[in-house]
Amino acid sequence: MPQLVVSGLTLGAVYALVALGLLLIFSAARVVNFAQGQLLMIGAYLAIAAQVRHGLPAWAAYGLTLAAMALLGVVFMLVAWRPLRGRPTHLVILTTIAMGIILENLALIVWGPLPVSLPAPLVGRPWRVAGGVITMQQMFVMGTTMLALVALSLFMTRSRFGVLMRATAQDLDMARLVGIRVDRTIAAAFAIGSGLAGLAGLLVAPLYLAEPTMGGSLGLKGFVVAVVGGFGNLPGAVVGGLGLGLIEAFAARYVSAEYRDAVAFIIMIAMLCVRPRGLFGETVGERV
Amino acid sequence: MRPWMLIGWALAACLPLLLGSGYAVQVADLALLNALAVLGLNFVTGYAGQVNFGQAGFAGIGAYVTALGALAGLPFWLALLAALVVAAGASLALGLPTLRLRSFYLAMATIGFGEIVHLVLLHWESVTGGSSGLRQIPPIGIGRFVVGTDAQAWWVLLAVLALAVLVAGRVRRSWLGRAMIATADAEIAASLTGLDTLRVKLVALMLAAVYAALSGGLYAGYVRYVSPDQFGNQQAVLLFSMLVLGGTGSIGGCLIGAAVLTVLPEALRFLHAWYMVLYGAGVVAIVLFMPDGVVGAARRLGRRLGVG
Amino acid sequence: MSLLVARGLVKGFGGVRALDGVDLEVAEGSISAVIGPNGSGKTTLLNVLSGAYRADAGSIMFAGADMAGRPPLQFARQGLARSFQNIRLFTRLSVLDNARVGAMGGHGPSLAAVLLRLAAHRTAEAMATRRARAALDQVGLGGLADAPAGSLPYAQQRLLELARAVAGRPRLLLLDEPAAGMNMTEAMALMDIVRRLRDGGITVLLVEHNMRLVMQVSDHLTVLDFGRRIAAGGPDEIRRDPAVIAAYLGPGHGEGGAPDA
Amino acid sequence: VCTGPIRVAVVTPTTTALALLGIQAANGVRFAADEINAAGGIAGQQVSVTVEDTAAAAGTALSAINRVLEPASDGSGPIAVFGSPISPLVFTQSEAIRKAGVPFLVTATNAGITAQNLPWLFRIHVHDCQLATLVPAYAVQTMHLQKPGIIVVGDDYGLGASKGMQATLAAMGITPAAATSYAPSDRDMTAQLLDITDKGADGIITFGRPGDLALVLKQIRQLGISLPRLGNTSLMAPTTMANVTDDEADGAIGIGGMLPQSGDARAQAFAAAVEAKYSVPADNFTVAYDDGMHLLKEAIEAVGCDRAAIRDRLAATSGWQGLLIRYTADARGDLAHTLGVYRNHGRSPQLLGTVSEAGF
Amino acid sequence: MLEVEAISVAYGPVRALTEVSLRVAPGEIVALLGANGAGKTTTLATISGLQRPRAGVVRFEGQPISGLAVEAIVRRGIAHCPEGRRVFAGLTVAENLLAGGAIHPARTDFSADLARIYTLFPRLAERAGQHAWSLSGGEQQMLAVGRALMARPRLLLLDEPSLGLAPLLVAQMFAAIARLNRESGLAILLVEQNASVALSVAHRAYVLENGSVRLSGAADALARDERVRAAYFGG
Numbered sequence A: 001m002p003q004l005v006v007s008g009l010t011l012g013a014v015y016a017l018v019a020l021g022l023l024l025i026f027s028a029a030r031v032v033n034f035a036q037g038q039l040l041m042i043g044a045y046l047a048i049a050a051q052v053r054h055g056l057p058a059w060a061a062y063g064l065t066l067a068a069m070a071l072l073g074v075v076f077m078l079v080a081w082r083p084l085r086g087r088p089t090h091l092v093i094l095t096t097i098a099m100g101i102i103l104e105n106l107a108l109i110v111w112g113p114l115p116v117s118l119p120a121p122l123v124g125r126p127w128r129v130a131g132g133v134i135t136m137q138q139m140f141v142m143g144t145t146m147l148a149l150v151a152l153s154l155f156m157t158r159s160r161f162g163v164l165m166r167a168t169a170q171d172l173d174m175a176r177l178v179g180i181r182v183d184r185t186i187a188a189a190f191a192i193g194s195g196l197a198g199l200a201g202l203l204v205a206p207l208y209l210a211e212p213t214m215g216g217s218l219g220l221k222g223f224v225v226a227v228v229g230g231f232g233n234l235p236g237a238v239v240g241g242l243g244l245g246l247i248e249a250f251a252a253r254y255v256s257a258e259y260r261d262a263v264a265f266i267i268m269i270a271m272l273c274v275r276p277r278g279l280f281g282e283t284v285g286e287r288v
Numbered sequence B: 001m002r003p004w005m006l007i008g009w010a011l012a013a014c015l016p017l018l019l020g021s022g023y024a025v026q027v028a029d030l031a032l033l034n035a036l037a038v039l040g041l042n043f044v045t046g047y048a049g050q051v052n053f054g055q056a057g058f059a060g061i062g063a064y065v066t067a068l069g070a071l072a073g074l075p076f077w078l079a080l081l082a083a084l085v086v087a088a089g090a091s092l093a094l095g096l097p098t099l100r101l102r103s104f105y106l107a108m109a110t111i112g113f114g115e116i117v118h119l120v121l122l123h124w125e126s127v128t129g130g131s132s133g134l135r136q137i138p139p140i141g142i143g144r145f146v147v148g149t150d151a152q153a154w155w156v157l158l159a160v161l162a163l164a165v166l167v168a169g170r171v172r173r174s175w176l177g178r179a180m181i182a183t184a185d186a187e188i189a190a191s192l193t194g195l196d197t198l199r200v201k202l203v204a205l206m207l208a209a210v211y212a213a214l215s216g217g218l219y220a221g222y223v224r225y226v227s228p229d230q231f232g233n234q235q236a237v238l239l240f241s242m243l244v245l246g247g248t249g250s251i252g253g254c255l256i257g258a259a260v261l262t263v264l265p266e267a268l269r270f271l272h273a274w275y276m277v278l279y280g281a282g283v284v285a286i287v288l289f290m291p292d293g294v295v296g297a298a299r300r301l302g303r304r305l306g307v308g
Numbered sequence C: 001m002s003l004l005v006a007r008g009l010v011k012g013f014g015g016v017r018a019l020d021g022v023d024l025e026v027a028e029g030s031i032s033a034v035i036g037p038n039g040s041g042k043t044t045l046l047n048v049l050s051g052a053y054r055a056d057a058g059s060i061m062f063a064g065a066d067m068a069g070r071p072p073l074q075f076a077r078q079g080l081a082r083s084f085q086n087i088r089l090f091t092r093l094s095v096l097d098n099a100r101v102g103a104m105g106g107h108g109p110s111l112a113a114v115l116l117r118l119a120a121h122r123t124a125e126a127m128a129t130r131r132a133r134a135a136l137d138q139v140g141l142g143g144l145a146d147a148p149a150g151s152l153p154y155a156q157q158r159l160l161e162l163a164r165a166v167a168g169r170p171r172l173l174l175l176d177e178p179a180a181g182m183n184m185t186e187a188m189a190l191m192d193i194v195r196r197l198r199d200g201g202i203t204v205l206l207v208e209h210n211m212r213l214v215m216q217v218s219d220h221l222t223v224l225d226f227g228r229r230i231a232a233g234g235p236d237e238i239r240r241d242p243a244v245i246a247a248y249l250g251p252g253h254g255e256g257g258a259p260d261a
Numbered sequence D: 001v002c003t004g005p006i007r008v009a010v011v012t013p014t015t016t017a018l019a020l021l022g023i024q025a026a027n028g029v030r031f032a033a034d035e036i037n038a039a040g041g042i043a044g045q046q047v048s049v050t051v052e053d054t055a056a057a058a059g060t061a062l063s064a065i066n067r068v069l070e071p072a073s074d075g076s077g078p079i080a081v082f083g084s085p086i087s088p089l090v091f092t093q094s095e096a097i098r099k100a101g102v103p104f105l106v107t108a109t110n111a112g113i114t115a116q117n118l119p120w121l122f123r124i125h126v127h128d129c130q131l132a133t134l135v136p137a138y139a140v141q142t143m144h145l146q147k148p149g150i151i152v153v154g155d156d157y158g159l160g161a162s163k164g165m166q167a168t169l170a171a172m173g174i175t176p177a178a179a180t181s182y183a184p185s186d187r188d189m190t191a192q193l194l195d196i197t198d199k200g201a202d203g204i205i206t207f208g209r210p211g212d213l214a215l216v217l218k219q220i221r222q223l224g225i226s227l228p229r230l231g232n233t234s235l236m237a238p239t240t241m242a243n244v245t246d247d248e249a250d251g252a253i254g255i256g257g258m259l260p261q262s263g264d265a266r267a268q269a270f271a272a273a274v275e276a277k278y279s280v281p282a283d284n285f286t287v288a289y290d291d292g293m294h295l296l297k298e299a300i301e302a303v304g305c306d307r308a309a310i311r312d313r314l315a316a317t318s319g320w321q322g323l324l325i326r327y328t329a330d331a332r333g334d335l336a337h338t339l340g341v342y343r344n345h346g347r348s349p350q351l352l353g354t355v356s357e358a359g360f
Numbered sequence E: 001m002l003e004v005e006a007i008s009v010a011y012g013p014v015r016a017l018t019e020v021s022l023r024v025a026p027g028e029i030v031a032l033l034g035a036n037g038a039g040k041t042t043t044l045a046t047i048s049g050l051q052r053p054r055a056g057v058v059r060f061e062g063q064p065i066s067g068l069a070v071e072a073i074v075r076r077g078i079a080h081c082p083e084g085r086r087v088f089a090g091l092t093v094a095e096n097l098l099a100g101g102a103i104h105p106a107r108t109d110f111s112a113d114l115a116r117i118y119t120l121f122p123r124l125a126e127r128a129g130q131h132a133w134s135l136s137g138g139e140q141q142m143l144a145v146g147r148a149l150m151a152r153p154r155l156l157l158l159d160e161p162s163l164g165l166a167p168l169l170v171a172q173m174f175a176a177i178a179r180l181n182r183e184s185g186l187a188i189l190l191v192e193q194n195a196s197v198a199l200s201v202a203h204r205a206y207v208l209e210n211g212s213v214r215l216s217g218a219a220d221a222l223a224r225d226e227r228v229r230a231a232y233f234g235g
């Protein structure tokens, strides 16, 4: 039991981080980035390349990865969003899916199909609490997620930049009319969102190995979490993420490992029927 | 029907004679099957504006019910008919609770549906044969006639597609088609004209499911083997891409989108490992340079030629 | 005869009480108006009366039926149609098709009839087209039937909303600021249309800030302020009502919607 | 008699989540072909290998097989086709092979593959049914497990094996403590492992691919479980070894297709050469395809380029010595009947011995 | 300060403006009148950079600005309050106003600006924490104008600011416009359907018809013009 909680929360924290990145990009650019999972994968590989192949110390490898991911976010925005701005969302969605395909296969070409791992940055004896074991890395994952959540929430609600970012998302042309440099704002959002995906990649690589295809299911779960939490709600994403992680762990154990994902999806659909805008979704307005 | 359309259908009927080779005809057959599913998707996504990533799931239901029916000894067409009914039922089960949802929430619910179908196909082994699927499915046929070659399959599938296009056109030009588009464009206004928008969306989803099941059922009889991997999320995304690429809301666009995205990966095969990268890049390029799909681009070109 | 009788309507949003016990009667065959300061609850009232919002309390009798709590499409099927303050057209449909959606309402034939082109389908389509064209002619959009609705300029989009509402042959038509964005000459032309609709048997309830127009066209006015009815009566009565002048019209308002040049 | 270069095709996933398997397979054929060509080809003709990607989807697999079966401009089709290690993909392609009449050498491990009554199809790798009998037998007879827990990857490969092993155990009067699986994309198997230990298992039998078995090994240690571990040879595959610690790997026993890394000097040289050439280690499948190519060469040299003759020749294979095992064709078209038993010492697998299917 | 010289604008094949020229001097209120579809909104959109002219040039304080990005034009001192309000629906009233000051340095203290706007439109103060989508039509209109003022522009482009406002508020709005103009010398280019009010506050006016300037002159002269009265005053 306690062990299930630990592993559920760890995986849940990763889902939450993916969802946070997704939400950040969404909150400025109004697009769901279906390549978020693939960005995570790239982050994991970059860290491995820096630390394992080129022997950089962990902190340097991590810093370098996050910086590179932020840059990649900007490139991503220039290629997949910028030329499409103002176009219907489903086009942007399709573009991000295609970008995901590109990233995944580039990774396959560059890094090959072998699963590889990243040494855990913190080594130490695992903790034993209430009959469960928590490794340092698991604590690191959960702690980092919480930190990221707090920092992002403050950033989005307290800073002026957060307000401008949300204004940009609401109405791009109007944002330009009040003088917001929308390209920079959205580039920043993509940089942070991609950085968050990279962070998630760094955190999972020591736990779960990196493979070119690792992003697909993590990205999808991040999307589930964003929806369950209520799109646009950061704490909702974290609660949703941890919740999904727990549900999956318990479903795998007590319902059926085969139908673990099915249980997660059924609960999600049932929940959406009761709360059509997610757990914490605001009734985003439509006036008649 | 306009003359150029007639010419198009006539050319299509001659295609196997022009292509000659088995491989090319077989790719063309798969394109027809995809086109059927995309045409269905167009009702619910193109017209009624409801995102649906569950289309591959409906195709899977259609394929498995057809396969099981035919393996159990039903005539192929009867098994196919049963598949359409089951898929229609599944669409109601999915649609009733979820069609009230909006945009991303609906997208997620339909992705979930697709995943659930996939998992059931994979794990309900005693019925579906699990991941090794169902083999030696009786071929497409009616009465004495049985489809034997890829070219025969092409003619049968083309006839089915033509019927599907006819039905799609009739729906589009009727109050139902208008109601679907009205629901997508301004749901509140539509319901205040007295339209039961939930029902309209349900009908659209049901048509989508029936088309998908038709595509899946024919696939089962054509390939004569079904396995869950053909009906996963990747396929759902592919079908969605075909719709967008061709031009959402346009029947011709569905056909073109299905053709392009079935043939493009094949045409890029010579690039080996790079072909998936190029494929992704191709989709991005098409979206960037033909935002309203191939059909929209053609229309714009036509206008320019007409004007200039 | 009152076509519509609402009693004690209440609608709150969080802390805001947009409607706070509003009574309203609309006589059959009349043009009535609801006026009031911005944010006084006029649009909310129309939303409640058309079923788009559900009232927290109060009753609505429309054409003899108790409508409170019913979904919008039942209001429509009972013979109610409306236009919107923020235009909501079916932008991908042609002008004619917008009106045809209005004309057909919820009475479309079955899927089988559509697919097989049965008589039911053909007569329904013919009827819808006839009514839609008539409605377009009534508002003066007859010439634009094939244009995509999304491409019309603002004022014509408003007219199309009107046509769509009228095409369903409603008994009661609710109009929310139909003349917004029109100049006086255009607004006057619109009011001629509204009058003709009334003469054709449609009862009209409108919300409008253009006083010159409202006073000319309405038989009866209801004035809201902070979600309450502060006055009701004929145009002359209202124009002189001190409470209305203080809350809404402002001093110096005889005829026009604004100080005259 | 053969005219012109000898065309051989490989249809296998080289993209998607199954890319590693497919690439390791294709490497075997390519490596052997290069070796053969360097030594003068087959009957004086050079071998040309085309690799077609099937992705992980049936539709793509179908197009891929039809494409390779397409006659070239000179009218000649491939002499033989190597199919993939993935059973559903091979099933999808079987009808096309039947129509075209081309020898089809596969490693897909689903037992049903060779039960299709398809005379053109040969399997050059051991299959689930053999493992499903031998692994539980080893668990019970050699390791003396009475109540093993089973955890497998939830795809055709793992689930098929799980079903077979449960049947074998049942025949020996043993019910497993638990039989669970994880989705191929799952990264957290703790729930399943806990299920097994909670139900009082005295050992863990696992079946999976290298990437995920590394995780299983890791998580077993993370959870502090110290039960004996037995499974397929993915437990000692180089990919697995690269991603676990000595402690996590040590003591696990694997049975299955044989690995070149722990074979004799020749096999080790092969493993080193393949890894140096393709930067991807050779595994049991690489060996099988390499053997398959050499077997094909000998068949062609013996009977020429007539496909039916090649087929008949392959069907008559008996005691042909490959890199690690001998191949003998049975009536269904299965050629491999010998499995290796390995045990990890730290991260280096050691061959304990081989076991053969009854009758071989 | 603003010179629009012979601009022509088209939407695809649709010609919206043909060689429109107009001028706004510092401290001046200029009204732009015209029937529906005459091209008023297009003219403002071209000035603020949302539309590119096919021909002609827009100059602001002597510098050509047509061709600059929208963001850059705002930063030169032109604020545009567009047709249809366009409030940021998911932001609160206060956040909308904050966004209006986007061009000012990050550390700017907006409290004085906010106070000024709340005195201009007290209803906004009452609704400060409410999401903009839930405001009534008129409240949204106030917010849109308030937001434009937050940029502290030197030239304000107003597209139908009285749309949906109650008579009392129309009067207040125009009084406010006149006061802003008088007290801080703010130049205003005003598009307004309510021709009589517009001409009562404007110094000069232009009348557009089918994308071309048909009439122009002093506001009071135009207000007396028979053609103008027939077309825009409702007879």
Ligand SMILES: Nc1ncnc2c1ncn2[C@@H]1O[C@H](COP(=O)(O)OP(=O)(O)OP(=O)(O)O)[C@@H](O)[C@H]1O
Binding pocket: C013, C014, C016, C017, C018, C036, C037, C038, C039, C040, C041, C042, C043, C044, C045, C085, E134, E135, E136, E137, E138, E139, E164, E166
């Ligand atoms: N969905 C909602 N959520 C929260 N508040 C709302 C909502 N709808 C309306 N309100 C508030 O209720 C009040 C009445 O709004 P309503 O739209 O009915 O006013 P109105 O009389 O139509 O005004 P106007 O003339 O400006 O259009 C307003 O203060 C508005 O902010």
Ligand SMILES: Nc1ncnc2c1ncn2[C@@H]1O[C@H](COP(=O)(O)OP(=O)(O)OP(=O)(O)O)[C@@H](O)[C@H]1O
Binding pocket: C151, C152, C153, C154, C155, C181, E011, E014, E015, E016, E034, E035, E036, E037, E038, E039, E040, E041, E042, E043, E083
């Ligand atoms: N996005 C667009 N696409 C195509 N045509 C357009 C577009 N916007 C405006 N037009 C056309 O350009 C012309 C001028 O439109 P504009 O909106 O500038 O007029 P306006 O004077 O502001 O009218 P209104 O009083 O209705 O606001 C009209 O004929 C209109 O139909």
Ligand SMILES: [Mg+2]
Binding pocket: C042, C043, C044, C085, E136, E137, E138
């Ligand atoms: Mg209102």
Ligand SMILES: [Mg+2]
Binding pocket: E040, E041, E042, E083, E159
């Ligand atoms: Mg305008």
